[in-house]
Amino acid sequence: MRCEIRHTTTYAYPKPAWDSFNEVRLHPSREARQSVRSFHLLVDPDAEISSHRDYFGAIVHHVHVHAPHTHLTIEAQAVVDTHPVPDPAPVPFAELRAARRDHTEFLVPSPRVPGGDWPEVFGVARPAPGDDLPTFLRDLTTTLHRGLTYDGEATEVHTPLAEFARHRRGVCQDYTHAMLGIVRQLGVPARYVSGYLVSGGGMVGAAATHAWAECFLPGQGWLGFDPTNDCLAREKHVKIGHGREYGDVSPVRGTYYGGGQGKLDVAVHVYGDQ
Structure with missing residues (x-):
């Protein structure tokens, strides 16, 4: 099945925040049961982005916004092909x-x-x-x-x-x-x-x-x-x-300075096509 994914995380702050740092686990895994055709991570405002693999093998992106900002949007876009999974064989x-x-x-x-x-x-x-x-x-x-x-x-x-x-x-x-x-x-x-x-x-x-x-x-x-x-x-x-x-494996977590009590909004859309 071809799956198109859009996962948007938006933070809104009543006052400017700065030095916002988020750890993002949204990159689909590559393994026998699924193939990743593409993945893009879009961040607004502009951010410093780096990545590594964690202990369990997941790709983790680090999103760091240095400048003051009153909103932060992190959007992950991916296209993934999932493959059939056979029924398990008996085993005691x-x-x-x-x-x-x-x-x-x-x-x-x-x-x-x-x-x-x-x-x-x-x-x-x-x-x-x-x-x-x-x-x-x-x-x-x-x-x-x-x-x-x-x-x-x-x-x-x-x-x-x-x-x-x-x-x-x-x-x-x-x-x-x-x-x-x-x-x-x-x-x-x-x-x-x-x-x-x-x-x-x-x-x-x-x-x-x-x-x-x-x-x-x-x-x-x-x-x-x-x-x-x-x-x-x-x-x-x-x-x-x-x-x-x-x-x-929490999807998005992070810290920031200033900003006051921020508001979080998350939207996930996954469309499948046989």
């Missing part, structure tokens, strides 16, 4: 032993996905060593989708996972952190993915950046599961990058 849980040694960083607790009895908290039965891993993950995706309520007003970016677990209302970030907490406790390496959804088709989360989980399947690699939409991450999912949790 017992085959995860070697993967646990190789992917420890996606098993250990992190600030937003702390250790805990998350399978029991979310009412998920622990699998047996001979149970099929892909089937369990697909069933878990459905269980979370049905047991949680999507509510954009219920949580904020720093809401703890334990609080979300009590109220069961939140957004894709919360759904993904819940799935990561559950499967990591069961010994499944899993990572947080930030990306986009193609607009249309009734998918929840297409109006902003989206989040889902990637779980490691021995012999098959990483496969995406989207509990917000009860599906595998396929051609309508465009990946930006991955990390342990949201904090590793």
Whole structure:
């Protein structure tokens, strides 16, 4: 699928701000399931822009505006081709032993996905060593989708996972952190993915950046599961990058001097063409 993406972040300040510095993770990743045809980062006013790859391999742009300004617009434009993802082949849980040694960083607790009895908290039965891993993950995706309520007003970016677990209302970030907490406790390496959804088709989360989980399947690699939409991450999912949790891949974050209390506006448009 050919996907055209326009992601615009606008800051407006009541008084001039200066020395504004933003860390931008909006460049789609290049991997087997997607190809990047083009990417452009447009900034107004003029800015000093540099880039590097972070620990997890994502391209990070640094946007630095030195002069006083009362607005800042950062627009990312990309064209991405996504490719079909095959259904996973059966593999028992017992085959995860070697993967646990190789992917420890996606098993250990992190600030937003702390250790805990998350399978029991979310009412998920622990699998047996001979149970099929892909089937369990697909069933878990459905269980979370049905047991949680999507509510954009219920949580904020720093809401703890334990609080979300009590109220069961939140957004894709919360759904993904819940799935990561559950499967990591069961010994499944899993990572947080930030990306986009193609607009249309009734998918929840297409109006902003989206989040889902990637779980490691021995012999098959990483496969995406989207509990917000009860599906595998396929051609309508465009990946930006991955990390342990949201904090590793937040799209735009930064600091500035002066300006007063700034106002933030974000607009995301993703169009897909077969």
